[in-house]
Amino acid sequence: MTKTVLCYGDSLTWGYDADTIGRHAYKDRWPSALQAALGNEVRIIAEGLNGRTTAFDDHLADCDRNGARILPTILQSHAPIDLVILLLGTNDMKPVVAGSAFAACQGIARLVRLIRNHAWPFEFDGPDILIVAPPKVRETANVPFAASFVGAIEESAKLPTLYRDLADELGCGFFDGNSVAKTTPLDGIHLDAENTRALGRGMESTVRMMLGL
Amino acid sequence: MTKTVLCYGDSLTWGYDADTIGRHAYKDRWPSALQAALGNEVRIIAEGLNGRTTAFDDHLADCDRNGARILPTILQSHAPIDLVILLLGTNDMKPVVAGSAFAACQGIARLVRLIRNHAWPFEFDGPDILIVAPPKVRETANVPFAASFVGAIEESAKLPTLYRDLADELGCGFFDGNSVAKTTPLDGIHLDAENTRALGRGMESTVRMMLGL
Amino acid sequence: MTKTVLCYGDSLTWGYDADTIGRHAYKDRWPSALQAALGNEVRIIAEGLNGRTTAFDDHLADCDRNGARILPTILQSHAPIDLVILLLGTNDMKPVVAGSAFAACQGIARLVRLIRNHAWPFEFDGPDILIVAPPKVRETANVPFAASFVGAIEESAKLPTLYRDLADELGCGFFDGNSVAKTTPLDGIHLDAENTRALGRGMESTVRMMLGL
């Protein structure tokens, strides 16, 4: 039977293109690449919001960016779900949001608890959870991005270890985005089309295993 | 170029099946039927939440059901969008929510203003809007549903006229769900698989026209 | 020394003109008429918001219409204040808001307690409070207004007695808008320019007495 996978993320999931300052083509976004890799046995739902945090408020946008406040509605809209992929944390490292990898990791833990304790309708089973560490922030000549993400280069480098340990502790899957993708120097944060596709393809085997395919 | 259509709705869009008390199969939900009818030129995004209201709070659920509070985030996640289809209003007629067709109509007007005034990123154009009147509530022997929707039979019958006039006033498209689908007597509210598919197919020509296909 | 009077109200205070579907000229709004009547010994601050309720949510607008949620900020912005005039309650009688004069009266009581318990900065004294009953809603051929205000004709007729008793109980001043002004049949709710000016002039002696002028 067809499996449902929810990709809950930020601009990396939405497909922010630092080159055109727009959105990557559909086929270049990582949820699409993962869909292509997995084929019809799986239905991928892409829920990427520019600026989404794990569980922190950011009132600088015209919509709610706190991942923990929106997630219950999204879970309910797409239930039943077999797997939730959480690719978040980069925005948490903005000093104005939380400013540390440790905080991002606590935010991911909060989202995992939200999913585990969600009141699923119709006695649906809850999903498995895959935690993905975003590729490391790197240096950039882009002044506004560098200013928004002061300190994030060091902090983002800690995410893979923190997320891996958290995943082990909470019984979630883990995938390190750094193993297959690198951020662009254009803004130090985002992925070009090639790296975005690589991220989706790179998750394939982990996702197959978690879905029992 | 591929067009994007956001279907923003409630349990009729989620695909609540009053027979199995579960979710219609993917192919039987109306956004899927519309997708099948329109083919690859269009990408349909289904955002149906059981119990979603237009713009009223309902604290009886484990997630935010107020359509106006969540919509800005959803718009941002799926931008750029060519067309938003609003199929809402049934839940507004619960006495505990708002209890009248007139209130539902005001809620739809609020959502239209939200879309029109949304701060779209990257100077994306805003979408066209299609307002759909849900099929009329009918009598049912289902006690909890009858109790939840006291008065809704009369009120829901007013929706097509109210929504049509609003659509004219605000420059939106209009489609009357009653022209192609009937609610099931099992709970008086929902659509069986056949009627749900009919709803999606029925919108095809209106959607094609609005998208210029 | 100059006295400060805050006029906290709804569209009657903003100056909604049912004839032009716009805003009354500055000189025709009742706070301006009151200012003219009182002269330079008093500074009038007009804070009228279309659709403002006493203490109920109304998510149909693009801003917060709940008078109780916004009042503390307004009090702080204009402190020190000698007198607050509360002219609210009409919107509470919409069925979608609260639908009864009794509820409006409870909302006014809530606002009085908010003012009395406000944490005034710099040990400023709190203001006196004048409760004003809005002129009675009347019949209208205006369909949307009639639909928004179903039942309000009967309910609004109860406001003067309820507000007068409340004012007595809480030690506030009271003024009955019906003694000097009548709503327009154009929408059944609002005041034309002449009646709006009359409302401001009509309050003069009560305000003078309360301010000790």
Next chain:
Amino acid sequence: MTKTVLCYGDSLTWGYDADTIGRHAYKDRWPSALQAALGNEVRIIAEGLNGRTTAFDDHLADCDRNGARILPTILQSHAPIDLVILLLGTNDMKPVVAGSAFAACQGIARLVRLIRNHAWPFEFDGPDILIVAPPKVRETANVPFAASFVGAIEESAKLPTLYRDLADELGCGFFDGNSVAKTTPLDGIHLDAENTRALGRGMESTVRMMLGL
């Protein structure tokens, strides 16, 4: 080992005394009577808030009266808990809150789901739940109370059956307050000291059974 019982309620639990317009003496509140009846094997925590609703907003007070918004914090503060007694619903029947027994029953269901899905710390077990129907509202010459509770006499009479059925459906205990206590004609809502004590004593055997004492 000592058992912990949380009494989550409204003014009936707080101990509102319609005679003195104050609070019943400690020994006369029902949680105290229950504590006295059960002895030292059980620790009773009284959490009664005047005006508390099950899951509806009431902005007429200087604090949050929505039972569903506050409950998670209270659960966390008093964990681990063996039994939660829910005695709520009377305030839901105010027209300005929800106005029907059916709504109150849905609110109780929401609280049960909140408790069942709460993220208990330290892997504490969740508590059993006892749903108590409040004694029926009766006629009163008290004008403000009669006005606040229009329609509540008929509605409150439906609560026992609705709550009993809900308790059966959700696997909760049930106790009908009407079996041991009657509301006072002084305001039609509250219990005098004798009836309040009777309520606490009346629950003893049900509570003992649920706690396995």
Next chain:
Amino acid sequence: MTKTVLCYGDSLTWGYDADTIGRHAYKDRWPSALQAALGNEVRIIAEGLNGRTTAFDDHLADCDRNGARILPTILQSHAPIDLVILLLGTNDMKPVVAGSAFAACQGIARLVRLIRNHAWPFEFDGPDILIVAPPKVRETANVPFAASFVGAIEESAKLPTLYRDLADELGCGFFDGNSVAKTTPLDGIHLDAENTRALGRGMESTVRMMLGL
């Protein structure tokens, strides 16, 4: 025709007097000085709240200090508006709020987008926007203020350049408060009466130009 100017600000606009620990006389507040300079062709509305931030929460006060949450209501209350003057950012530099000039600048950008995307009633045109940089924070022997504003001396010095660039990017006017006023050493933040008046007079020509007077 008379033009309307909304002055949306913090304690500098309210008129906090660090000498008397109270409020500057009406004539000494900068909106009053600007009003005097511009004469009757213009109506100035002063909306200054002690502690107001651009777009960040500050729960330390008895009212909502987040400028972005309150602004839509204020815009609606005073519409139609020809010009909004934003004089904010000082409070953003408190470490407990946001702690950086960059964050303040992002907050101003958020307010500009809110104004540009506001759902103006009656098809009123939206206003022009003038961004004003507050005078630089300076050293003070006032211990609580120094503690509240750790780091603000350096950060506030960056505001003029950041705000000027933002104004250029977004098509807003810009005025540097430092060009005409200096903060008092009494608390390092506020302006004495002379400097406050100078601020209002200093803006005159810019405001005239923007209003086409």
Next chain:
Amino acid sequence: MTKTVLCYGDSLTWGYDADTIGRHAYKDRWPSALQAALGNEVRIIAEGLNGRTTAFDDHLADCDRNGARILPTILQSHAPIDLVILLLGTNDMKPVVAGSAFAACQGIARLVRLIRNHAWPFEFDGPDILIVAPPKVRETANVPFAASFVGAIEESAKLPTLYRDLADELGCGFFDGNSVAKTTPLDGIHLDAENTRALGRGMESTVRMMLGL
């Protein structure tokens, strides 16, 4: 007549046991020790929530941890109250919450104002307030706690002086937890059973004096 004392605190009041990673036995929690010391003339109400802050949001938990948002409800539930003991501030020193002793002190000031300005029902008198400085954070080998509380060792050492000065300024009582108790090196934050009991016993004479016993 029996006096009522509300203990409003965080995990130190809840009784977090760093040894068993659970909750201290009832008799070992400081409110219980204080109850035992004071005897039947006083009724102690324990309201300790793990992670509670003074007045800052922390969205990492499944319930509201902002002490200022919940306090009004708690005050209302337990009124009339003779004394409120505030033992908070440790969690404010987490960088993700506020990160400084000064912020914690401002948060305590906010809570004092909330209590002083609370709309007490039935004209109850407001309570006296005792501010307690939590024992100093110390070094620990516990990695997650050390990471959560970066910088707190230095900051927490400032609390006694800041709180004492605040108490003097606002007319509150003060007690320094460091005078009788030390945090455990197991996590650097919490108190073992002996130190927790010592804290309750240590407050006895101050509480007696404030209650006039």
